Ligand SMILES: Nc1ncnc2c1ncn2[C@@H]1O[C@H](COP(=O)(O)OP(=O)(O)OP(=O)(O)O)[C@@H](O)[C@H]1O
Ligand SMILES: Nc1ncnc2c1ncn2[C@@H]1O[C@H](COP(=O)(O)OP(=O)(O)OP(=O)(O)O)[C@@H](O)[C@H]1O
Ligand SMILES: [Mg+2]
């Protein structure tokens with residue numbers, strides 16, 4: 289059984305890519321077979337997993353327009369374990385305009401993924417879809433293809449502002465396009481113990497979402513921020529650092545909480 | 550002469566809203582008359598300037614669809630000086646879909662702003678447009694309405710990745726829609742002296758963009774992050790803190806560099 293997870297939060301810079309890359313790397317270390325789909329035109333997940341998106345001829349844009357099957361753009365990551373990445377190139381920024389008027393524009397990823405999972409070698413324990421900071425057509429594609437939504441929450445003031453909109457969008461997609469979709473997990477990240485505000489956000493989220501927020505909290509650390517510049521996950525870059533350990537704990541907790549369907 | 554400035558960077562969480570609010574507050578303290586237009590559906594600038602966007606009946610959505618003139622949604626901020634805000638409400642998230650098929654969809658803000666500037670009381674020294682983290686229709690509207698683009702750059706690894714895309718979009722808008730548009734200013738922000746990476750980004754940006762990057766650098770500080778939770782700019786919240794002083798310096802530098810037309 290494959291868990292298909294959309295990593296989404298329309299607030300920018302809250303750790304979607306960092307969480308996608310490090311959860312995927314941690315689960316691959318535990319022996320799982322993991323696919324990361326980079327659906328953000330910035331291509332940060334592609335870069336952090338060791339690929340140069342300027343050098344790749346094709347990527348997720350060609351998959352969404354139907355020119356290439358997903359299998360054609362899946363690459364094995366240099367990270368340890370069975371970790372793969374469906375890479376994105378800069379032209380993905382034009383995907384929303386390119387497919388917006390197609391009848392099945394919201395099902396493009398769902399169809400491409402179903403085809404890939406039916407092909408030889410297309411089997412995974414976890415599939416993470418890294419979303420851009422918006423609730424537009426790319427994110428809707430991820431929500432139609434996924435079974436569950438994972439929401440990273442930065443321990444800063446604006447953190448809770450956007451959750452209402454996110455829940456509204458999930459409800460709409462659930463009712464019209466994908467009845468399995470639900471917010472399964474929240475992870476508190478960039479926790480800075482120097483500020484009272486961070487603890488307030490933690491208390492707030494734990495009060496409002498007791499059943500879905502993970503107990504593990506990711507601290508704001510220099511090593512987590514530096515890892516992508518070495519084209520590694522923080523787990524490979526500095527395994528025993530607080531950032532790496534907290535992602536390993538979060539991945540273990542996530543894996544052991546079966547997502548309710 | 551009014552300077553109309555789009556605060557844009559499609560990378561999320563780099564300090565667009567924080568820079569919009571604090572530059573505007575600093576310039577208002579210097580005696581300028583300043584308007585902030587909140588074009589981000591998250592409404593973070595509206596909140597940081599002291600308004601509760603859940604309680605407002607109308608906002609920028611109604612302006613872009615043509616139901617309301619801009620004058621109807623401009624509010625005076627509780628911040629010191631002549632600082633005003635064209636507020637946004639959550640329904641702005643639906644604006645791109647609502648106007649996408651209209652012939653003049655990219656000129657909606659430009660037209661609404663021109664009308665407001667011609668009306669009594671519609672005169673300002675600076676107009677800042679806070680953009681969402683994308684290069685979609687809302688940001689294009691800002692780029693058509695503005696004369697210059699101000700790009701906040703976070704001192705982190707992904708900082709330079711997105712600048713190519715941003716420049717490409719600016720070039721397209723400049724050639725087709727708005728020949729005055731240019732990137733006038735860059736500001737390095739969230740500088741954390743604990744990490745070597747931050748200094749690398751500073752050196753990189755100063756090498757590539759020597760003429761437009763401001764000398765002032767905004768440090769990553771707890772007071773800057775806490776100010777919005779008190780519904781204040783950092784300048785009002787803690788005037789003599791390093792974050793406030795660096796924004797006052799950046800505003801002074803920005804004001805004295807006339808934007809080349
Ligand atoms: N725990 C952490 N400690 C320190 N820095 C972090 C941490 N998590 C993320 N970062 C840094 O914060 C910045 C934002 O993180 P990231 O890019 O993962 O967010 P995002 O939500 O994917 O952004 P976007 O909205 O642009 O897609 C990055 O520079 C990243 O390296
Ligand atoms: N100099 C700073 N020091 C500490 N924290 C900061 C600083 N500047 C911004 N922040 C915090 O970082 C987070 C991101 O900043 P902000 O929301 O302004 O970015 P943005 O680019 O507007 O994000 P989005 O892409 O979602 O619009 C906020 O929680 C903000 O309070
Ligand atoms: Mg990202």
Ligand SMILES: [Mg+2]
Nearest residue numbers: 565566589593
């Ligand atoms: Mg913002």
